[in-house]
Amino acid sequence: MFVVLFFFLAVLSCLLVRLGFIQLFKSSRYFSIAQNQSRAMIEMPPARGRVFDSRGKELALDVRLDSLYAVSREIKNKAEVAGKLSAILGMDRGLILERLSRDKMFVWIARKLSASKVDAIKKLKVDGLAFVKESQRVYPKGETACHLVGFTDIDNNGLEGIEFFYNSYLKGVPGWRLAQKDAKQRELISKQLELVPPVDGYNIHLTIDEVIQSLAERTLAETCKKRNALGGSIIVMDPKSGDILAAAMYPTYDLNNARNSKAEYRRNRSVTDLFEPGSVFKVFTLSGVLQEKVLSLEDRIQCEGGTWAVAGKVLHDVHGYGSLTVREVIEKSSNIGTVKIGMKLGASRMHKYIKDFGFGTRTGIGLAGEIPGILPHPKNWSRSSIINIPIGQGVAVTPIQLASGFGAIANNGLLMKPRILTHIADADGRIIQTYDPEPVRQVISKETALQVRTVLEGVVSRGTGKKAVVPGFKAAGKTGTAQKILPNGTYSHDHFWASFVGFVPYDEPRIVVAVSIDEPHPVYYGGEVAAPAFSKVASEILAYWQISQDQVPEQVVKNGAKIKKVLARPTAAPPALSVAQ
Amino acid sequence: MGGPSVRKFLTILAVGTLASLGYVSQEVEAVKIGYTIRKQEESRTLLLDHARQLKYNIARLEAPNTLEKRLTAQKINLQSPKSWQTLVISQTEGRKQAATRSFLAQPPILSKLFMGTAQAEAKES
Numbered sequence: 001m002f003v004v005l006f007f008f009l010a011v012l013s014c015l016l017v018r019l020g021f022i023q024l025f026k027s028s029r030y031f032s033i034a035q036n037q038s039r040a041m042i043e044m045p046p047a048r049g050r051v052f053d054s055r056g057k058e059l060a061l062d063v064r065l066d067s068l069y070a071v072s073r074e075i076k077n078k079a080e081v082a083g084k085l086s087a088i089l090g091m092d093r094g095l096i097l098e099r100l101s102r103d104k105m106f107v108w109i110a111r112k113l114s115a116s117k118v119d120a121i122k123k124l125k126v127d128g129l130a131f132v133k134e135s136q137r138v139y140p141k142g143e144t145a146c147h148l149v150g151f152t153d154i155d156n157n158g159l160e161g162i163e164f165f166y167n168s169y170l171k172g173v174p175g176w177r178l179a180q181k182d183a184k185q186r187e188l189i190s191k192q193l194e195l196v197p198p199v200d201g202y203n204i205h206l207t208i209d210e211v212i213q214s215l216a217e218r219t220l221a222e223t224c225k226k227r228n229a230l231g232g233s234i235i236v237m238d239p240k241s242g243d244i245l246a247a248a249m250y251p252t253y254d255l256n257n258a259r260n261s262k263a264e265y266r267r268n269r270s271v272t273d274l275f276e277p278g279s280v281f282k283v284f285t286l287s288g289v290l291q292e293k294v295l296s297l298e299d300r301i302q303c304e305g306g307t308w309a310v311a312g313k314v315l316h317d318v319h320g321y322g323s324l325t326v327r328e329v330i331e332k333s334s335n336i337g338t339v340k341i342g343m344k345l346g347a348s349r350m351h352k353y354i355k356d357f358g359f360g361t362r363t364g365i366g367l368a369g370e371i372p373g374i375l376p377h378p379k380n381w382s383r384s385s386i387i388n389i390p391i392g393q394g395v396a397v398t399p400i401q402l403a404s405g406f407g408a409i410a411n412n413g414l415l416m417k418p419r420i421l422t423h424i425a426d427a428d429g430r431i432i433q434t435y436d437p438e439p440v441r442q443v444i445s446k447e448t449a450l451q452v453r454t455v456l457e458g459v460v461s462r463g464t465g466k467k468a469v470v471p472g473f474k475a476a477g478k479t480g481t482a483q484k485i486l487p488n489g490t491y492s493h494d495h496f497w498a499s500f501v502g503f504v505p506y507d508e509p510r511i512v513v514a515v516s517i518d519e520p521h522p523v524y525y526g527g528e529v530a531a532p533a534f535s536k537v538a539s540e541i542l543a544y545w546q547i548s549q550d551q552v553p554e555q556v557v558k559n560g561a562k563i564k565k566v567l568a569r570p571t572a573a574p575p576a577l578s579v580a581q
Numbered sequence: 582m583g584g585p586s587v588r589k590f591l592t593i594l595a596v597g598t599l600a601s602l603g604y605v606s607q608e609v610e611a612v613k614i615g616y617t618i619r620k621q622e623e624s625r626t627l628l629l630d631h632a633r634q635l636k637y638n639i640a641r642l643e644a645p646n647t648l649e650k651r652l653t654a655q656k657i658n659l660q661s662p663k664s665w666q667t668l669v670i671s672q673t674e675g676r677k678q679a680a681t682r683s684f685l686a687q688p689p690i691l692s693k694l695f696m697g698t699a700q701a702e703a704k705e706s
Binding site: 190214 | 608611612614615616618619626630633634636637638639640641643644645646647649
């Protein structure tokens with residue numbers, strides 16, 4: 001009896017000693033093991049902000065898709081599983097097998113899968129395969145505004161365009177929670193220990209209009225294909241606010257499949273393409289001359305019959321002219337005449353006006369990769385600069401600078417900073433930051449701007465830009481055909497930039513449209529290649545906005561009888577005329 | 582002396598036991614509710630995911646270039662109206678009269694209360 005009691009007491013003592021030892025010396029270790037088993041730190045990813053156009057149409061948003069991972073230790077027949085997964089995922093079997101063979105608790109197999117693939121994998125019922133939700137950036141408009149919107153990588157970090165430039169606003173801040181788990185590893189909400197909620201990314205609201213963007217992109221693609229061009233851009237801008245309503249570039253690429261596109265297709269030509277503007281630049285020379293009252297529009301210039309030797313160079317005009325008024329010099333785009341009026345203005349004043357119109361500096365539009373262009377200081381001008389620069393040679397500009405400069409003329413001489421964002425808002429619609437229209441400077445007086453506008457109207461109605469006519473409206477603009485510079489520094493005779501920049505309606509300009517086409521051939525004149533694109537885009541935008549026509553178009557006059565009927569019965573839809581009210 | 586203290590002890594024991602049972606039952610209930618909340622949260626997340634995908638589909642289908650491609654595929658050759666084909670009628674007397682005529686052509690307000698609109702009827706069917 002005593003022996004039994006002693007035995008039990010001895011065992012009990014041993015247990016107590018062991019318990020004491022564990023409690024005193026091992027408790028922290030076991031406590032930590034227990035906590036690891038029962039607690040989990042769960043990351044809470046934020047939703048990336050969306051990108052909207054000016055009418056609230058979504059251009060970029062997130063959807064959540066399943067990603068497949070494996071707990072490779074739990075998978076028994078790895079070769080067989082790899083074979084089945086390979087058939088479903090369309091991935092290399094060897095690659096999958098290599099991943100499954102890693103002795104790890106977590107190995108990615110494939111990320112962001114389609115619903116059909118997920119269903120097929122779930123049907124395999126393989127232990128050790130599981131899914132986790134990940135957000136995938138998608139672009140419902142595909143190629144529309146691809147160069148502006150940009151795209152993200154697989155981890156949702158912006159790589160191009162707005163996605164890249166405003167990544168810090170869009171990406172949000174991840175949150176986390178520390179939670180207690182039960183034996184089956186289910187989270188116990190009632191035992192939530194700590195919570196730091198995620199902050200969703202902010203939504204970005206652009207100035208572009210999806211419809212105008214599509215109209216511009218379609219016309220640009222048609223023009224580039226028809227004229228065998230390498231590429232091009234069309235920028236549509238509101239001259240009063242500086243809002244970019246569309247920035248179309250060609251070639252385009254599908255944002256949902258951006259990784260398979262060529263890098264050169266992704267270039268945002270509106271801010272990265274640098275070219276000598278050619279004759280469109282004559283407008284800025286004229287603006288300086290009129291502002292400084294060096295000459296009036298009716299003063300006459302001798303255009304030397306089309307050939308003029310000056311400063312060691314021989315200048316040519318496409319057509320030979322004798323004496324022309326300053327107005328006619330621009331309307332007919334005479335190089336000789338423009339150089340002569342530019343020389344009267346002088347180097348320093350010309351440089352001042354060109355700089356004031358925004359050339360040689362970044363516009364600050366807020367797009368990745370914007371370059372300032374090239375505008376040499378008069379100190380660095382060569383002997384021939386005073387001959388080149390007035391006609392748009394020896395300087396290099398971007399399409400956005402051209403649109404912006406013409407915007408100043410359309411806006412009574414006031415240069416506006418081009419604006420691509422209206423505001424940034426949080427997920428609940430609260431405004432985080434606004435981007436108000438920003439005047440840069442008054443470059444020329446209102447009176448001078450109106451004078452220049454009359455000349456530009458003449459370019460369209462009588463001069464080189466006749467194909468830019470917008471039926472029903474008075475339009476104004478300037479053509480440009482610039483030789484490209486070859487790698488050896490000489491001007492090419494086969495490679496050109498064709499451009500047309502203009503605005504409409506003439507009296508109260510609502511849009512500035514800048515068309516630049518890179519290397520069209522065999523026809524390469526701005527008046528032949530770019531002006532019709534201006535006309536088409538401008539016509540479609542004005543019809544889309546239902547802006548009252550300020551002229552009775554010729555066709556309407558011909559159909560006068562029908563018009564009378566339409567006006568008598570405004571609700572009826574006549575066969576030949578659609579009535580927008 | 583022993584009687585009241587035993588009763589007191591038993592009362593305290595009973596109250597203590599009941600309180601403990603109540604506490605345990607509340608804890609179990611909280612865990613159960615937690616499971617339900619988690620399940621509902623998961624289904625809410627799934628529905629939100631689905632809604633997002635549908636939103637994406639709608640935005641994709643509404644995209645002007647998608648519409649154009651579909652029309653081209655179906656060989657429906659629509660063109661934007663030329664500006665000379667589009668007349669914007671300003672607020673003229675004729676338009677005001679037309680607006681008045683169209684207002685008068687509508688059924689009286691009271692009768693609207695007893696009539697379904699075409700849209701409402703279409704929805705019901």
